[in-house]
Amino acid sequence: MGEVELMLVLAGVAVIAGGFLLRFNPLLVVLASALVSGLAAGLDPLRVVSVFGKAFNDSRYVSAIYIVLPVIGLLERYGLQARARALIGRFARVTAGRLLLLYLLFRQVTSALGLTSVAGHAQTVRPLVAPMAEAAAEGQGAGDQGERVKALTAATDNVGLFFGEDIFIAIGSILLMVGVLQGYGIAVEPFELSVWAIPTAAAAFLVHGVRLHLLDRRLGRSTK
Amino acid sequence: MIGLNFVYAVAGSVFALFAALALIDAPRRAANSAFYALLSFSFYAGDIIGDFGNGLLVVALAAIAASGRFQARPREASPERPRGDALFAAALVIPAMALVGTLLFKQVPALIDGRQATLVALALGVLLALGLGYAWLRPGSATPFREGRRLMDDVGWAAVLPQMLASLGAVFALAGVGDVVGELVGGAIPQGSLLGAVAAYAVGMALFTMVMGNAFAAFPVMAAAVGVPILVRQFGGDPAPVAAIGMLAGFCGTLMTPMAANFNLVPAALLELKDRNGVVKAQVPTAVPLLMFNAALLWWVLS
Numbered sequence: 446m447g448e449v450e451l452m453l454v455l456a457g458v459a460v461i462a463g464g465f466l467l468r469f470n471p472l473l474v475v476l477a478s479a480l481v482s483g484l485a486a487g488l489d490p491l492r493v494v495s496v497f498g499k500a501f502n503d504s505r506y507v508s509a510i511y512i513v514l515p516v517i518g519l520l521e522r523y524g525l526q527a528r529a530r531a532l533i534g535r536f537a538r539v540t541a542g543r544l545l546l547l548y549l550l551f552r553q554v555t556s557a558l559g560l561t562s563v564a565g566h567a568q569t570v571r572p573l574v575a576p577m578a579e580a581a582a583e584g585q586g587a588g589d590q591g592e593r594v595k596a597l598t599a600a601t602d603n604v605g606l607f608f609g610e611d612i613f614i615a616i617g618s619i620l621l622m623v624g625v626l627q628g629y630g631i632a633v634e635p636f637e638l639s640v641w642a643i644p645t646a647a648a649a650f651l652v653h654g655v656r657l658h659l660l661d662r663r664l665g666r667s668t669k
Numbered sequence: 670m671i672g673l674n675f676v677y678a679v680a681g682s683v684f685a686l687f688a689a690l691a692l693i694d695a696p697r698r699a700a701n702s703a704f705y706a707l708l709s710f711s712f713y714a715g716d717i718i719g720d721f722g723n724g725l726l727v728v729a730l731a732a733i734a735a736s737g738r739f740q741a742r743p744r745e746a747s748p749e750r751p752r753g754d755a756l757f758a759a760a761l762v763i764p765a766m767a768l769v770g771t772l773l774f775k776q777v778p779a780l781i782d783g784r785q786a787t788l789v790a791l792a793l794g795v796l797l798a799l800g801l802g803y804a805w806l807r808p809g810s811a812t813p814f815r816e817g818r819r820l821m822d823d824v825g826w827a828a829v830l831p832q833m834l835a836s837l838g839a840v841f842a843l844a845g846v847g848d849v850v851g852e853l854v855g856g857a858i859p860q861g862s863l864l865g866a867v868a869a870y871a872v873g874m875a876l877f878t879m880v881m882g883n884a885f886a887a888f889p890v891m892a893a894a895v896g897v898p899i900l901v902r903q904f905g906g907d908p909a910p911v912a913a914i915g916m917l918a919g920f921c922g923t924l925m926t927p928m929a930a931n932f933n934l935v936p937a938a939l940l941e942l943k944d945r946n947g948v949v950k951a952q953v954p955t956a957v958p959l960l961m962f963n964a965a966l967l968w969w970v971l972s
Contacts, residue, residue, distance in 0.1 A: 451849050451852075451853075454844055454845055454846055454849045455846065455849060455850075457840075457841065457844065457846065458841075458846060458880055461837070461880070461928070462880075465927060465928075470731075470734055470735040470826075471827070471830055471833075471927075471930075472730065472731040472734040472735065472826060472829065472830065472833055473731050473734070473735045475731075475830070475833045475834060475836075475837050476727070476728065476731050476833075478837060479836070479837050479840040482840050482841055482844040482846060483840055483843070483844060485844060486843065486844035486845060488843070488844070491721070493840060494721060494724030494725070494727075494728070495720040495721045495724050496720070496724075496839060496840055496843060497724050497727060497836050497837075497839070497840055498719075498720045498721060498722065498723030498724030498725070498726065498727055498836075499720040499723060499724075499839075500835065500836035500838070500839035500840070501711075501723055501724075501726075501727050501832055501833070501835075501836040502711070502715040502716065502720070502723045504832050504835040504836060505677060505680075505711065505712060505715060505832065506673065506676070506788055507831045507832045507835055507931060508680070508708070508828065508829060508831070508832050509676055509677070509680050509788055509791065509792075510791070510931075511680070511683070511684075511821060511824075511828060512676075512679055512680050512683045512791070512792060512795050513763055513791070513794075513795055514683075514817035514818075514820045514821055515683060515686075515795070515799060515813035515814050515816065515817030516759075516762075516763060516795055516798040516799055516802065516813065516817075517760075517817070517820065518813060518814075518815075518816025518817040518818075518819060518820050519799075519802050519806065519808060519812060519813040519816055519817075520756055520759055520760055520802070521816065522750070522808070522812065522816050523750055523751065523752045523756060523806055523808075524750065524751035524752055524756065525756045525757075525760055527751060528751075528752075528753070528754060528756050528757065529757075532754070532757075559771060560767070560768055560771055561787075562764075562767040562771070562787050562790070562791065563764040563765075563767045563768050563771075564764060566932075566935065566936040566939055566940075567939060568763050568764055568767075569764065570936065570939070570940070571936075571939045571940060572760055573757075573760060575940055592940075592942045592943065592944060592947050593951070595940045595942060595947075596937070596940070596942060596944075596947040596948050596950065596951040597951045598940075599936040599937070599940060599948045599951070600924075600948055600951040600952040600955065602936075603923075603924060603932050603933075603936075603948075603952060604924070604952070604955055607917075607920040607923065607924070608917070608920065608959075611913065611916065611917060611920075617885070618884070618885065618888075618916050621885055621888060621889075622888065622912040622913065622916060625888060625889050625892050625912070626892070626897075626908055626912060629892075629897050631897070631901070631908045633908055633909050633912065637909040638909055638912060638913045639913075640909075640913075641909055641910045641913035641914060642913055642917060644966055645914065645917045645959070645962065645963055645966070648959060648962045648966075649955070649959055652955050652958050652959055652962070653955045656954060656955060
C-alpha cells in the first residue's frame with residue numbers, strides 16, 4: 446500500500462481524534478469519521494450510511510441497559526440513595542477507600558465467576574455504591590472532595606470488571622482469542638488463556654488498592 | 670423462545686413511554702421526546718426498515734443531538750417519600766435476577782435463548798422489580814417512567830454514543846484501518862529485539878484500543894501485526910500468554926479513552942459529573958502502571 450493511501454485510510458481516525466479534542470458534538474464527529482473513512486476506502490456515501498445503519502441495528506443490545514432506569518428512578522424517589530448513605534453512617538470504621546476496596550474485590554470475584562452483570566454503573570454504582578462512598582468520605586472529615594470520590598467509584602467498577610472477567614473461560618474476549626488464534630492454525634484451550642489473566646488480576650487489585658489506600662490518607666481518619 | 674426480541678420489545682416500550690412523558694411534562698423540549706421516539710422505533714422496527722433506513726435513523730439522532738435542543742432537566746429534586754431498608758431488597762432484585770439468569774437460563778434452551786441469557790435476565794429483573802415496586806410502594810402508574818425519563822435526560826444524547834462507536838468500528842474494519850495500523854506498528858519494531866516487540870505489542874494494543882474504544886477490535890489487528898508473526902513464530906513464544914496478556918494490555922487502553930463511552934462517558938453522565946472525562950481521569954493512574962506490568966510480565970514469560 447502506498448504512502449498516500451495509508452494516510453487516507455487514517456483520515457477517519459484523525460477526524461475522530463480532532464473532533465473529540467475540539468469538542469464538537471461526538472455523535473456528529475462519529476458520523477463524519479465514518480463518512481471520511483468510507484470515502485477514503487472508495488465506498489460511496491450512501492453505502493457508508495447503510496453499513497453504519499446495519500451495524501447500529503446489530504448493536505442495539507448495547508443500549509438495552511437503560512431499561513433499568515425506571516426501577517432506579519422509582520426507588521430513588523422513595524429514598525434509596527438516602528438509605529444507602531444512612532447505612533454507611535451506622536458503621537464508624539467504614540472509610541471510602543475500604544468500601545471501594547471491598548467493592549473492587551466483589552466485582553473481580555463475581556466477574557471471574559462469569560457473573561459480570563450482577564453489578565454495573567446503572568444497577569449498583571449510581572443508586573448504591575456512589576452514595577455510600579460519598580457518605581463515608583464525608584464522615585472522614587476532609588471537607589469537600591468535589592467529584593473525586595464519585596469518579597473513583599465508577600473507575601473501581603470498571604477496573605474490577607475488566608480484570609476479573611477474563612478469568613472466566615466462557616467470556617467473549619476469551620472466545621475471541623481462541624477464534625483468532627485458530628485462524629492461524631494455533632489451538633489453545635480457553636482454560637490456558639484464563640489462567641494467564643490471574644497475575645494481571647492480582648496486579649490490578651494491588652495497584653488500584655494502593656490508590657484507594659491513598660484516597661483514605663487524603664480524606665483523613667474519621668473522628669467518629 | 671424468549672430471546673433478543675423480548676428484550677427489544679421491553680426496551681422499545683420503555684423508550685416509547687419516555688417519549689410520551691417527555692412530551693407531556695415538557696412540551697417545549699420536543700427534541701428530547703423525538704430522540705426517545707426514534708430509539709423506541711429502532712428497538713421495535715429496526716429489523717424491518719432495512720440497512721439504509723437504520724442509517725437514516727442514525728443521521729436523525731445525530732441531527733437532534735447536534736441541534737443543541739436536547740436538554741438535560743432543570744434541577745428539580747423530586748420530593749422523596751422515604752421508606753425503610755426494604756428498598757435495598759428491591760434494588761437487589763435486578764442483580765439477583767442476573768445471577769439466576771446466568772446460572773440457570775442456559776439449562777432451558779427450549780424456553781430461553783442461551784446466548785442472550787444475560788439480557789433476558791436483565792429484562793425479566795426489570796419487570797419483576799417494577800411489579801414489586803408497584804405492589805409495595807403504590808406510586809402513580811406513570812411515576813417509574815417519569816423518574817426514569819429524568820435520569821435518561823441526564824444521560825442525554827450520550828446514551829447512544831456507545832452504539833454509535835460500535836458501528837464506527839464496523840466502518841473502520843471495512844475501510845481497512847486495522848491493516849494500516851498493524852503495518853505501521855509492525856514496521857516500527859527494531860529487528861530481533863524481543864523487548865522492542867513486546868513493548869510495541871502491549872503499547873500498540875493499548876493505543877489502538879484507545880482509538881477504537883474496544884480491545885476486541887484491536888486484538889485481531891495486533892495479533893496479525895506482531896503477536897503471531899513475531900512473538901509466537903519468530904521468538905517461539907507460547908501463544909496462550911501472548912494472547913491473554915495482550916488482551917489485558919488492551920483493557921488498560923479501554924480505561925483511558927472516551928471512545929469506550931459505555932464504560933467511561935455514560936457513567937460520568939449517570940453520576941452527574943460536571944467533567945465528562947472525570948471517570949477516565951480517575952482511571953489513568955491505575956491503567957498506566959498496569960500496562961507496564963503487563964508488558965513486563967509478557968517479556969518475562971517470553972525471555
